[in-house]
Amino acid sequence: MDVIEYSLGTQQKAEVYINRLFAYFLDPEQPHRMNSEFLRAFLNGLPDACGFEEDIHDLSDVVVDDQVRLTEQVGGETLSSGFVDLAVQVPNEWFLLVELKFSAEDTQTEFYRQDVTHIDGVPKDDYESGAYYLYLHQNDRPDANDPEFSNWTWTAFVETVLTNFIVNNAPRYPQRTVVQLHEFVDDIRSITGMSDPTDDVDEKVELYLDHYDAIADVTDTFENQWETFSHNWPSRLSDRLVTADEGSIRSESDYHVLFECANDAIGDWWFRSTSSDWGMIFKHGWWRHTDDLTDVLHGRPDDRNDARSGFHHRLENDRETAIRDNTLTLYFRNMGANDQSFIDAVSEHFDERADAIDAALPDAASRTENKRNMISAEYDIVPDEHSDFFAAYVAALERGFSDLVVENPDLIAILDDTYTGAVAEVYNTQITMSTQ
Structure with missing residues (x-):
């Protein structure tokens, strides 16, 4: 949290922190030692409505950034601009724009899809394979304003992708990364108002820790x-x-x-x-x-x-x-x-x-x-x-x-x-x- 401006309110600080941590985990170039495995799990877990059909076996050329500038340009002149929370792209092939929402209402998705002509200065038309849009929001909040943005809730993301990824892969990653992933789950649950883990989940975690050596060996x-x-x-x-x-x-x-x-x-x-x-x-x-x-x-x-x-x-x-x-x-x-x-x-x-x-x-x-x-x-x-x-x-x-x-x-x-x-x-x- 030290890298985030203290002028932000508590809620905004947490949202910015989650955005940056999410981008960190997705980026294969970061030192979390997961390479592209979390990114691949995220892309494979996207809702069917997103229509994501790219070949993701080789993600060596992928670029992941947060707070990416999107602009509407006509004749080389910028008419308007904004910043999308996350952008995942393979240059000249495909891009996925992700808007992360917690408490605020959607005001930007229509602009991002309908008006934007350039992603971080690169024309949208340069992407030959596909354009994908995702709106990640709380259960009790409205869907994206733009109908082409696929809607996905934080609850669904945590339950179908993030938790399963941790359970299936934790023994293979550095302890620091595993701890960060668990904290990421806790932060999302806290900021989105999701229920805490049940006693049954706590019991399973305790069993996992008690038998970690045997589980890791098997x-x-x-x-x-x-x-x-x-x-x-x-x-x-x-x-x-x-x-x-x-x-x-x-x-x-x-x-x-x-x-x-x-x-x-x-x-x-x-x-x-x-x-x-x-x-x-x-x-x-x-x-x-x-x-x-x-x-x-x-x-x-x-x-x-x-x-x-x-x-x-x-x-x-x-x-x-x-x-x-x-x-x-x-x-x-x-x-x-x-x-x-x-x-x-x-x-x-x-x-x-x-x-x-x-x-x-x-x-x-x-x-x-x-x-x-x-x-x-x-x-x-x-x-x-x-x-x-x-x-x-x-x-x-x-x-x-x-x-x-x-x-x-x-x-x-x-x-x-x-x-x-x-x-x-x-x-x-x-x-x-x-x-x-």
Whole structure:
């Protein structure tokens, strides 16, 4: 509190403190040692109404600032300006403006969205991927004046994001950061008038502290196993597929397996584990360099000029669902890092084939009506039927791959046509899909 002007009233001091601490936690560059994990949890936890669909696997370019100047400029002249509480952005790609409200009424959201032309001097039009707006307020206060601002209460944020993040991650972070996170919860509860934790919560906290060493040991063991699995699932999946006579391994490295399906109509597939979160499963030919579309890729080029689509499972993002609910979700994704014109073209070609896709999809899968994750399929993870949880996870992956790929040439042919049609429309290049 020493860094805050003492001329402010007590309430204002607390609000400014929370704003600054929030920005501190969200910023991967700050010395809290959480890197981008809290930011990723925050973005993943945004309310559905926000429509946030960006690819947040790589947040190395993200910029987080508080009290960011927004201006309305015409002909280089500033007509009006204001300061938004938080701005999260990847320059030239997307931005999220967050207005934090405690006691005051909303007076700025309409200006922020409708009139503002520049964010910290940068034209809004420079952001090619997406613009998102969030209004975080108390339960008993009105929603944002602007209807395009997504409304989220402090109570929902604390219960669905902040508390869960602390419980799931506290043993991995420095004690000082964990203490700050707990104080952050207490400060939000105090300033927003939320109820204090119940006796049941206090009892659970006491149990956690009493058994901290045992919990930390068990957690570390599982984390190590999970980290190993996040890199070796491609080889484990391909081994199961080979055992089931569904194909053969063409090549294998530390992070990639190239798998040849027994059905020639399906072609060759890449299983890619370079990310601890995004488990990629895509056909050879669904990832190309946009400067030379004959250049088929299985990794991100240095200049990032690529066009890709494919199936994926989210190891980190969906981990709680996998462990708690024993459910694996496989997605077919129109990748968020693609050129916006290519994203739109893939979506249009996909929607044109909606009836044929519905007819080809297995019972476990459905179209989502989402431009990015376009198909979603759920499979049971059944640890009791396998040697351990990870073997059960791989078995669920095998069922999904068989359902959506090996036994589904009709669906793969449709997705081939969707990709090649979008390439022809956006890049004026005719390509064909090879079986290898």
